[in-house]
Amino acid sequence: MEISIKNFGISGIYVKAEGRLDLDSAVEYGSKIKDAIEDADETITELVLDFSDITFISSFGLKVILELYKQLKAQNGSVKIKNISEQIKSSFTMVGFDKFIEFE
Amino acid sequence: MFRTIRSKIIVMTVVTLAVLLAAFFCYAVIFRMRTKQLMLKNFAFSLNSYIQKIDEDVLAIEDNSNDLALIGNLFYSTDRNPTITYDVITKVFENYPESLGGGIWFEPYVVNPSKKRTCFYAYRNKDNKVVVDKNFESEEYDYHNQNWYKQIKSQVTKENKIAWSLPYYENIGSNTMMITAGTGIFDGDKFIGMSTVDWEIGSIIKEVSEMKPTENGFHLFENNRIMKDYFVLLGSKDFDYILASTDPYLDNESLIGKSLKNIPWYKDNLKYITYITYHNRKYVPFVKYSKNGLVLIICLPKSEMFKYVDRFAIEMFLSILFICFMIPTLSYLIFKRYIINPIDKLTDIAHKIGRGEDVEIKLEKPEEFAQLALTFDNMTQNIKSITKERAKINSELSIAKSIQLSSLPGVFPPFPERSEFDIYASMTPAKEVGGDFYDFYFTDDDNLMFLIADVSGKGVPAALFMMTVKTLINNISLIGYPPKKMIETINKKICETNKQGFFVTMLCGIINIKTGKLSLINCGHNPPLIRKKNEEYEYLCLNSNIALGVVDDAEFEIFETQLNEGDIIFTYTDGITEAMNDREELFGEKRLLACLNNIKGENQTKEILNNIKNDINNYTNSAPQSDDITMLIFKYQKENSLMKTFSQIAIPENYKPFYTWLHSICDEWKLSDELKNKLDMCSEELFANITFYAYPESNGIINVSIDNSNDEITLKFEDEGIPYNPLEKPDPDINLPPEERPLGGLGIFMVKEMVKNIFYERIQNKNILTLKF
Numbered sequence: 001m002e003i004s005i006k007n008f009g010i011s012g013i014y015v016k017a018e019g020r021l022d023l024d025s026a027v028e029y030g031s032k033i034k035d036a037i038e039d040a041d042e043t044i045t046e047l048v049l050d051f052s053d054i055t056f057i058s059s060f061g062l063k064v065i066l067e068l069y070k071q072l073k074a075q076n077g078s079v080k081i082k083n084i085s086e087q088i089k090s091s092f093t094m095v096g097f098d099k100f101i102e103f104e
Numbered sequence: 105m106f107r108t109i110r111s112k113i114i115v116m117t118v119v120t121l122a123v124l125l126a127a128f129f130c131y132a133v134i135f136r137m138r139t140k141q142l143m144l145k146n147f148a149f150s151l152n153s154y155i156q157k158i159d160e161d162v163l164a165i166e167d168n169s170n171d172l173a174l175i176g177n178l179f180y181s182t183d184r185n186p187t188i189t190y191d192v193i194t195k196v197f198e199n200y201p202e203s204l205g206g207g208i209w210f211e212p213y214v215v216n217p218s219k220k221r222t223c224f225y226a227y228r229n230k231d232n233k234v235v236v237d238k239n240f241e242s243e244e245y246d247y248h249n250q251n252w253y254k255q256i257k258s259q260v261t262k263e264n265k266i267a268w269s270l271p272y273y274e275n276i277g278s279n280t281m282m283i284t285a286g287t288g289i290f291d292g293d294k295f296i297g298m299s300t301v302d303w304e305i306g307s308i309i310k311e312v313s314e315m316k317p318t319e320n321g322f323h324l325f326e327n328n329r330i331m332k333d334y335f336v337l338l339g340s341k342d343f344d345y346i347l348a349s350t351d352p353y354l355d356n357e358s359l360i361g362k363s364l365k366n367i368p369w370y371k372d373n374l375k376y377i378t379y380i381t382y383h384n385r386k387y388v389p390f391v392k393y394s395k396n397g398l399v400l401i402i403c404l405p406k407s408e409m410f411k412y413v414d415r416f417a418i419e420m421f422l423s424i425l426f427i428c429f430m431i432p433t434l435s436y437l438i439f440k441r442y443i444i445n446p447i448d449k450l451t452d453i454a455h456k457i458g459r460g461e462d463v464e465i466k467l468e469k470p471e472e473f474a475q476l477a478l479t480f481d482n483m484t485q486n487i488k489s490i491t492k493e494r495a496k497i498n499s500e501l502s503i504a505k506s507i508q509l510s511s512l513p514g515v516f517p518p519f520p521e522r523s524e525f526d527i528y529a530s531m532t533p534a535k536e537v538g539g540d541f542y543d544f545y546f547t548d549d550d551n552l553m554f555l556i557a558d559v560s561g562k563g564v565p566a567a568l569f570m571m572t573v574k575t576l577i578n579n580i581s582l583i584g585y586p587p588k589k590m591i592e593t594i595n596k597k598i599c600e601t602n603k604q605g606f607f608v609t610m611l612c613g614i615i616n617i618k619t620g621k622l623s624l625i626n627c628g629h630n631p632p633l634i635r636k637k638n639e640e641y642e643y644l645c646l647n648s649n650i651a652l653g654v655v656d657d658a659e660f661e662i663f664e665t666q667l668n669e670g671d672i673i674f675t676y677t678d679g680i681t682e683a684m685n686d687r688e689e690l691f692g693e694k695r696l697l698a699c700l701n702n703i704k705g706e707n708q709t710k711e712i713l714n715n716i717k718n719d720i721n722n723y724t725n726s727a728p729q730s731d732d733i734t735m736l737i738f739k740y741q742k743e744n745s746l747m748k749t750f751s752q753i754a755i756p757e758n759y760k761p762f763y764t765w766l767h768s769i770c771d772e773w774k775l776s777d778e779l780k781n782k783l784d785m786c787s788e789e790l791f792a793n794i795t796f797y798a799y800p801e802s803n804g805i806i807n808v809s810i811d812n813s814n815d816e817i818t819l820k821f822e823d824e825g826i827p828y829n830p831l832e833k834p835d836p837d838i839n840l841p842p843e844e845r846p847l848g849g850l851g852i853f854m855v856k857e858m859v860k861n862i863f864y865e866r867i868q869n870k871n872i873l874t875l876k877f
Contacts, residue, residue, distance in 0.1 A: 023792050024756065024757075056781065058785050058851070059788070059789055060788070094858075095838055095853065095854060100841075
């Protein structure tokens, strides 16, 4: 899975990945983002995930999203998902993630 | 060998002539025998006449002698006048021309005691005149001492007065051979003298000697038992002497008067001997006895006697033989010229005509063959025109055959782009054009119709009807009716077009290539065979309907079944089951079943068909094919598209191949993206569950199947790991604030959310989780 992580502003991280967010790739996806958050000079409060090239998300992907959310929440930050398809969004809805994840 | 007229005629002629030859030969032999008998008889007859003459002479001589004795007696008892006595003697002799001479002789001193000799003698001189000779009383002659006197005297008695002397030569007169008959003269009981008559037998002998029936014949003239026959009472002496002989090997002169024993070939029973062998020649003896005991024997050389008869017989036989060879040769030559040669000529012409050569037939002789040749010529012309017509018909027939054959699908594989099935068919017509046919085509994108049919009857009419039926079926089946309506419409239409009373038996199948659903209709046809994969062939017993074209409003039953990958349907016409070997035994359904089950391994339909074809050929051997032989084989080889399975080791890395497989199925089944997504998500959760919980310490197998039948998707996960029912996990509370929500339990929850139904089973060490969408 190709993941590109960019810092923006002083406390924001922009992540763009493509492909499936599943059993195979979710752990890698999550750990790379966590590393980026810890490696940042400032406390990260804004995490933007670009889902324009994500084709599939499974429960493992959702679990990673929940972990990331919990981490940012602890840092008073938030998780935003951009360009999500309706189909993937329905998975978020199914498990009630739409109540705390912001979609743009 | 004897089949040709030529040889038959030769044989008949030869046999006939052989019979004729044998008959003539027998006739010649009999003729020769009869002729010989006749010759012998004739000869014996002429011999008889001689003997008869001798007998007559002998009697005359004896009478003469008796007459003289009477004269002598008269002389002695009367005046004893010699002059009168001489006169009487002379007169008597004139009555007996056979006699040479004779006289009366008295015993010494009987007539005159002073005169010793008294005798009277007269003889016939050279002028045949009877003259008296008185010189016999002389001392020199001394008649009492002559042999003839003694011989006669010793024989005569008073009862048997006559006797004969032995033959002797008279030296005094003519020196001829003589024999003397004498009659005793008695005075009371006293012998006083005798009368004698001389008989010149030389003349008889001469006559008989000159009688030579053949060139080298000879005869023996003998006197035997003369005295015995006539003078038995006087003497018992048996005279045995030769009077004359003309035996060419002996000195005949010296034999006269001697015993017959001097003749080397003489035998007492000569009369009963057919031939004697003398000096290496065969002679036939003719033996004849006279009344006074003379015997005449004439020996004739056998070969010479029958020389002319034999020669004639041989000549006759040879000429018959010649005729016997000439007649067949001539008749054969004539026959050959006038019958065989024209036949050969006609045969030659017929051969030429047979080869298609143009020949002018001309025969002038004989009349019958000229007629035949004319007829032949006409016939040739007729044959030519008929052959022309025949050739035209034949070429039209072969065109009809090729049209008929080309109307049947003949290119295999017929749908090279379709790998879901394999079909092969063939039709071998029994005659030029047959009544069997088969067909197959797609009636729409998914349905393939195949059929095999047999039109009643054979030849051109059946073929024409077959073409009509085939077109009709094709047209109606493409309308798109359901099978039942389709077949009933076809039947109705066939009834309408069928004025000749044909009918058609047909087996028809409509298969949905996608689903494997098969509808079979049997219209009075032979039952088809089915082979399920990895099983044996068996007859598919479906209710047979009535044949097409019989009852126009007939109803038809449809048989439905499901074909799976590898299943085979074998259809055929009765040309197979009724194929006969040279003992007229049928091939039969049992043999067909056995032959099919003998085919080893998984084969393409073409191989199966050729195998059966070979089996039939081997069975019928040289027996002619009596009916069309048609087969159509369908093999379904599409994997069940509605049921797919996946099997792998349960490790996370293997999820990727799994979802690739899953996606391809979703694409194939054209499932919606939403459903595809759901399947993917559920599968991943369950795949991971098995990986982590069913096989926590080891790697096991995971089996997944997905089924698309009955308008729902059924996904089944199987593993042989530790018992684990993910459905027992409590559902997470999705209404909790995110900070409190646990990370686990999300997946199973999502699965439950997405499926229509889900249930867990533990069957025989297996965890089975079934999901329905």
